[in-house]
Amino acid sequence: MENLNFLNVDDLIHTPKEFEDVFDLLHDSLDLKISQIFMLGLTIGMKSGIKLPASDGNGRQFRQSYFKNKSDLGIQYALAIKEGILDGEEGKFADNKVQKQVKEMLSEYANQGFMILRDELFSNLIKQHKTKSKIEVIKLLSQYVIDLNEDIPF
Known part of the structure; x- marks a missing residue:
């Protein structure tokens, strides 16, 4: 039987340099791993x-095998099915x-997410070039999620 879990291998994922500041901010303030930031x-x-x-x-570069959480892989496969691939x-x-x-x-959707994080959520924090508090970052992420819920008409 073939290996059906091709996303959990040692291939490298490369992220665009233009989003380095997003990775730095989330890693430094929330201690998130690169795979968590990607998700x-x-x-x-x-x-x-x-x-x-x-x-x-x-x-940034990281290995696909860093996705240790089965739900991360499940989300990725479900999205591939939803997209018809x-x-x-x-x-x-x-x-x-x-x-x-x-x-x-997966990379293209993640890049869009990084752009939203950089341009809509964290632009002021990134421009300030100072240490960002965990509370500031969590507050911005929480407000983003709340705002998304307000967009849903039901």
């Missing part, structure tokens, strides 16, 4: 419904072209 960006980007291709891949056909999981499509789609 935050992915979730926000997915919620926006917009994919942003990478301008470069010269930012994967379906119930086992052969697609082994197809290198399909795997590449899934990984690109």
Whole structure:
């Protein structure tokens, strides 16, 4: 039987250099791991419904195997299914072209999320070039989530 868990391998994920400040802010203030920051960006980007291709891949690098949380992988596979890249056909999981499509789609949604974090949530904190308190960052993230709920008409 083929390995159906192609997202939990040692391939590298490259993030754009333009979002380094987002990674620094979230790591320094909340002590988040790079895989957690990626999932935050992915979730926000997915919620926006917009994919942003990478301008470069010269930012942070981490291995896909860093996604230790099974729910992180579940979200990634569910998004690939929602996007129509994967379906119930086992052969697609082994197809290198399909795997590449899934990984690109995940990165593009994450990039959009990083852009939202940088431009809409953290722009003032990043410009201040000072140590950011955990409370400031959590407050901004919480307000973003509350604002999203207000956009839902039911």
